[in-house]
Amino acid sequence: MEQIIQTVLETGLEKPVRILHATDVHLVEYAAEDPVEQQEHMIARREVFRKEANFPPHTQNEYFEEAFRMAEEQDALMVVTGDVMDINCKGNWKEFHRIADGHDFMFTPGSHEFAKFCRTPKEDFPAYYAQARPQVEAAFPNIKFRFDSRVVGGLNVVTIDNSEDYFREQEFEALKKEAEKGLPMVLFMHEPLHDHGLLRIATPNPVLRRTAEEYRINDEMISFIGRCPLILATFAGHWHGQTEAVAPFGAKVYVTPGLFKGIVRMIEVR
Ligand SMILES: [Fe+2]
Incomplete structure (x- = not known):
């Protein structure tokens, strides 16, 4: 690993609990049965991530394997916050399974898990998403995609x-x-709580627009997270860089860089 960010939270546990947070692996594999356009896309995307990570000595696949090893050696619960697969294709399904199967971890998805290409046109996205999401979920039956918890x-x-x-x-x-x-809680999600998408600071794309009621519930949830005294902090990925911030309504947000850069966060809750 190139960098391990250390984060300590104090809440008065009897014994410290360790969590290894890894996010945005962006596997860029393809299989023979994947459409040629996706195969070519994966080849092109390899260079994108090599460059974004400033040409690290290892691949994202190797860092992903190392993260699982590290979690087990250090008795930490591994939590992965999405964009493990750069696009939804069989090559990435297989590689995710090859690396993760047999390991204990928690997972919540990112938008890339269900995308045909890294920039699926917004107007194509809803229809593709509707059929891709159940397929991806069925391919990983051990993962609870929408919501999971563990004490x-x-x-x-x-x-x-x-x-x-x-x-x-x-x-x-x-x-x-x-x-x-x-009980004291730590929350893991793909998008940081103060992301422009969640807060709708940027104009929402008309194709992906939600109903006013859906937005009201979303805002209430963000407010609830900020106000709930049991929630110690929230952890996210999505931005690929490191940030610490306080979201609207007061929740603490830690953003962990992409694992394709060889960076993870080790959280110790005491
Ligand atoms: Fe990402």
């Missing part, structure tokens, strides 16, 4: 899908249920 040493670790630029009502209800457990 480790008195800490409640929660993953929430916000890869579509908003929080759905179902996940808001699930989070409120988690809060009823009364």
